[in-house]
Amino acid sequence: MARSRTIVVAGAGIGGLAAALTLARAGYRVVVCERAPKLEAIGAGIQLSPNATRALQALGVLDALRERAVAARALVVGDGWSGSAIVEAPLAAADSPWLLAARADLQEVLYWAAADHPDIEFEFDAALADVARHPRGITAFAARRGKGMEISGLALIGADGLWSKTRALLQPDAKPTFHKLVAWRALVPARRLPAPFRDPIVRLWLGPGGHLVHYPVAGGADINVVVIFSDAWESEDWSGTVDAAKLPEIFGGWGEVPRGVLTAAREFRRWALYDLPALSRWGDGAVTLLGDAAHAMLPFLAQGGAAALEDAVVLGRRLGGTNDVVAALRAYERERGSRTRRMQSASRLTGLFYRMGGPLAFARNFGLRAIGGEYVVRRNEWIYRYDARV
Secondary structure: OOOOOEEEEEOOOHHHHHHHHHHHHOOOEEEEEEOOOOOOOOOOEEEEOHHHHHHHHHHOOHHHHHOOOEEOOEEEEEEOOOOEEEEEEEOOOOOOOOEEEEHHHHHHHHHHHHHOOOOEEEEEOOEEEEEEEEOOEEEEEEEEOOEEEEEEEOEEEEOOOOOOHHHHHHOOOOOOEEEEEEEEEEEEEHHHOOHHHHOOEEEEEEEOOEEEEEEEEHHHOEEEEEEEEEOOOOOOOOOOEEEHHHOOHHHHHOOHHHHHHHHHOOEEEEEEEEEOOOOOOOOEOOEEEOOHHHHOOOHHHOOHHHHHHHHHHHHHHHHOOOOOHHHHHHHHHHHHHHHHHHHHHHHHHHHHHHOOOHHHHHHHHHHHHHHOHHHHHHOOHHHHOOOOOO
16 A cells, blocks of 8 residues: 555544544545444543534534534533432533534534545455554554554554553553543433423532532433443443443432433443553554544543544644644644643542532532632633644
8 A cells, every 4th residue: 555645543532533624635645444343332421622623624624514413501410319409501612613423423413524535545354453653654454354464654643542552552551541430431322311401411420428429411312421430340342232221229319400411311322431541652653643542531621532632633733734744743733732631630639529528529629619600611721722723
């Protein structure tokens, strides 16, 4: 396969698809290798704060996604035990929306934009096995139906997720950290819940034993439900289902409103929650990492997908118009490294804040009421005001 102006992307998730689009727009030919035989819809939602929607605008897919998403109006933080609201804050930005979407819709919008681009080619059922780095670029080796294939190019972008093969080839000792937490996620038909749950509001319930987030997606047709709690269940699998009746008993003591959301979900998909320690380096030569492969983070700030979209836009900006690909990759890593390390740290701290119990939880809720809802959003403005385009 021709090397000239070709960049190989490992992984066709949100980050890999976004990378393919931004690189093709920068004038490269892109080959996307995906180990799955086809893209599969993921039954979960995603919050896309303004930093993420600015990136989607740069990728040319924001308008297409808006047709399927819900524009968030507010965040309401509630007490899971009593079922009453603690604070409320508006979610808005002057220049870019805060969207609530099904992950499958986001992935599909990105995929079809990439599939329609003449300079992007997909190789499914092609699992990255190895990479050779040499002065003229790279040769990626993939396994496909028991046979090997080689793709030569200027660079390899490892967007292959938390359990990245690309990262394992570069830094075999960099392992994900399990935090003894699990997320149970479900998409619930909106008709199973009272009409107010279709309002464009992100509702976060904090309570003993865990916390719950829910918001409408798919134009209000579905409600995305995520409940997170402590659990020693550790697995790389995210596709297995679990019956809602197996939720910990502690949630049975929650207030009627949040408990009603949980009982409306008859089954969940279960994820063990991991993140990555900050990597000393993301790349080597003409190879680098993107998204979860580089900086997997806990979900408490809802920024994992957003960070991958930001990565992609910065990568395209750095590689556009350059003849020194390796130097551009190092510049991309420097630009993204400090921000994503801060996002990882803030996500961990936010998780601790959510999981407070007893007197600490009482003090937390009292403090939230005292400072008001707008502060809850404003304290993370450093995340939301970021623009990867500049």
